[in-house]
Amino acid sequence: MGILFSAPQYEFNIIREDWLQSVVQIAQNGMFVSGPVVSKFESAFAAYSGVKGAVGVGNGTDALFLALKALGIGPGDEVITVTNTFIATVGAIHQTGARPVLVDCDDSYLIDFEQVKACVTPRTKAVIPVHLYGQLVDLREWLPWAEENEIHIVEDCAQAAGASLNGKAVGSWGIMGCFSFYPDKNLGALGDGGMIVSSSPELLTKLRQLRSHGGEVRYQHDIPGFNSRLDSLQASALHLKLPYLDEWSNKRRTIADWYETYLQDIEDIIIPNGLHSSRHVYHLYVIRVKNGHREALKKHLQKKGVLTAVQYPAPIHLTPAYSFLEYDAGSFPVAEAYASEILSLPVHIGLTEDEVLMIASEIKAFFILNKQ
Incomplete structure (x- = not known):
């Protein structure tokens, strides 16, 4: 068979029996979308990330897109990110109607902060630092700069679940952190899945509305929204893997x-x-x-x-x-x-x-x- 590049089946074998039991329970309860299984994983992931809340969504691309939408970013705005990233980072910016502004990386493959600062204009509303390959961008210098310039930091954590710096978890540095649970990620689902973490109660509420047609209560639509929800089967697998x-x-x-x-x-x-x-x-x-x-x-x-x-x-x-x-x-x-x-x-x-x-x-x- 040779040596596999990635092998999520090793992780699945560890949780296999517990997950199969949970599938039976989910099927018997009929709660395949949202519900207590998803809420339980959201709470556990928020605690692990050291933030006040987490919102499960359909995938990592949606996590980035909905995070930007929650900030009100759209046409006429600019969002800075790095050119050496997966295309989803830039795609999420583009789909809001904002203009992606690109910068180079440094020799660690991570976004060049000096170039970020040089690209700021009055239209700059956010920066997306990408924690590429599992390596955390050192955001300690970014935070006071971002506050002074009224620019939001939205972390792309798709490849960095589990990373931290000085005991502070990835995703907890910026206003929001966006995760992908694609199967080959360090914390991977058995299909697609994503998560947005934040300590802003207002943003968490808006994210929960945006992911489910604009409302947290069925048939109550407070804002124009989308359909991007983490399903129970994936949440169950992720909750079992998290420990x-x-x-x-x-x-x-x-x-x-x-x-x-x-x-x-x-x-x-x-x-x-x-x-x-x-x-x-x-x-x-x-x-x-x-x-x-x-x-x-x-x-x-x-x-x-x-x-x-x-x-x-x-x-x-x-x-x-x-x-x-x-x-x-x-x-x-x-x-x-x-x-x-x-x-x-x-x-x-x-x-x-x-x-x-x-x-x-x-x-x-x-x-x-x-x-x-």
């Missing part, structure tokens, strides 16, 4: 340590900077492959049964979907250079040290062959 999240994060850090040990003497790649703290939960372990060898290495590893991925092959400003933003090639040189080099290696809780050693050995063998 394991810290343990699974520690396993991912251990895997990152193994990679660092076995890859550190390979001159042809650049390994992550290695923030071996609770700040990084290694949703992805991303190396950079020098001298244009990325695709050849990827194919070599695939032939050896090792599945890898590229997150992401093109920065947002170079995708056809957002060419209308009129950023030319060369606008964001760091993200553009990295996009041609990055390669994500397998990381999941079922990965063993022997498998990491085998992956590293194949990477070394590839470069030895290419130097002959």
Whole structure:
């Protein structure tokens, strides 16, 4: 079978029996959408995140979109985010009618705060820092700046569930934090799911209205809304997984340590900077492959049964979907250079040290062959 890139089935096997029992109970009660199972998970996730409340939604993209809508962001407004992110981050901004304003990343792959500050205009209403690959953007300097400039910080936490800095959880730094529970995430559902966390009672109320046709009570529509609700079957699985999240994060850090040990003497790649703290939960372990060898290495590893991925092959400003933003090639040189080099290696809780050693050995063998 080879070495899988991600393997959510390992996590499912841990909760399998309890989840199947919960499915029977949900089916017997007939509460498939919303209801007490969802509320119970929302409360648990809010407590885990150190915030006053959490609102389950259909997916991570909706979480970002509804967060911006709750802030009243729309046509004529601007929202700043980074160009090296999954397209959903920018798509959520665009769908509100606001204009996405893009900036480059730094050498940690995270959003460049200095460029953010340089892009602010009177139309700037929010910034979305993306906690990419499981690594938390250090927002300590951002908070006083954002307050002074009356700019909202909406965290994109899709890849960083479980991360924290100085004991403060991801998602609790900005006005809202938005999570994806796509199956391969560190905290993944058995299908789609998302969550918005906040400590603002007013925003939490508005989010609950927005996700369910504009009202918290059936047939009572207080504002124009949408249909984006976390279903009970997914909430049940997520609630069962949540107590394991810290343990699974520690396993991912251990895997990152193994990679660092076995890859550190390979001159042809650049390994992550290695923030071996609770700040990084290694949703992805991303190396950079020098001298244009990325695709050849990827194919070599695939032939050896090792599945890898590229997150992401093109920065947002170079995708056809957002060419209308009129950023030319060369606008964001760091993200553009990295996009041609990055390669994500397998990381999941079922990965063993022997498998990491085998992956590293194949990477070394590839470069030895290419130097002959």
